[in-house]
Amino acid sequence: MDPVSWREAASRIRxxxxxxxxxxxxxxxxxxxxxxxxxxxxxxxAPAAVREEVRAAADAFEQAGRAPGARALEGRARALYRQSAHALHHTPPQSAATVLGLLLALATAVDAAIRWHEARRLRLHARSAAAAGALLREAARLAGSATPSGSGARMARAPARSPAASIPPVPGAACGRPDPAPAPDHADCPCPYLRSCGTTHPEGAP
Structure with a gap:
């Protein structure tokens, strides 16, 4: 899969x-x-200027990402999110404005997840997602302050690190058993913590 730009990733996330x-x-x-x-x-x-907020948002969204019920392994939205993850992993941000657009797109995606959880009365999951959305908007505010109007100013990207070295395995993410092998078109997805075990979980369980 050829990586796309962060700008295109933001479009796919939306x-x-x-x-x-x-x-x-x-x-x-x-x-x-x-x-x-x-x-x-x-x-x-994430660039250093917003890395702390984005990391906190990812942590906050952990419970929201473990919705109860079976999980389909494929889907259009799922494929778009994976393509976007591939872009972030393999290409640097082009400018501060690009980072801002990406953060706002992620906040929009989290808002959609909040609505999905609320429609199913998954209140704890919705609350976790709402906390992540607030952190992403704070990151966007910081990125916006680093974006001169009409400028292509660049933001330094965080040093690349191995996913396994930088983030510990998420308890319950794989339900105590190995994830199914990824489909061929996802073979180069960078993240090893895919939460698609297909096992039913009660709400609030890890």
Whole structure:
């Protein structure tokens, strides 16, 4: 898969947010799990100026990414989130304005996840997602303050690190058993913490 730019990744994230869960509950659970994976990658690759906030947002979204119920392994929104994660992992941000656009797109995606959780009365999950959204908007505020009007000013990207070295395994993310092997078109997805075990969880369980 050829990596796309951060600007194109933001566009794909917004598209995915618009269709999150449209194909049913199983697909929606897979979509929010893929969004959690995307936020994990964003936390690893965020520029230093906003890295702390994005990392905190990824941590806050952990519970929201483990929605109860079976999870579909495929779906349009899920594929778009994976493509975006690939872009963040393999290409640097082009400018501070690009980083700002990406953060706002992630906040939009988290808002879609909040609505999905609220529609299913998953209040704890919705609350976790809301905390992540607030942190992403704070990161966007910081990125915006570093963006001169009409400028292509660049923001330094965080040093690349191995996902396994930088973020510990998420308890319950794999339900105590190995994740299924990824489909061929996802073979180069950078994040090892895919939450698509397909096992039913009660609300609030790890």
């Amino acid at each position: 598209e995915a947010a618009g269709i999150l869960g449209d194909a049913g509950d199983d697909t929606g659970a897979g979509d929010v799990a893929a969004l959690a994976d995307l936020l994990t990658v964003a936390a690893m690759t």
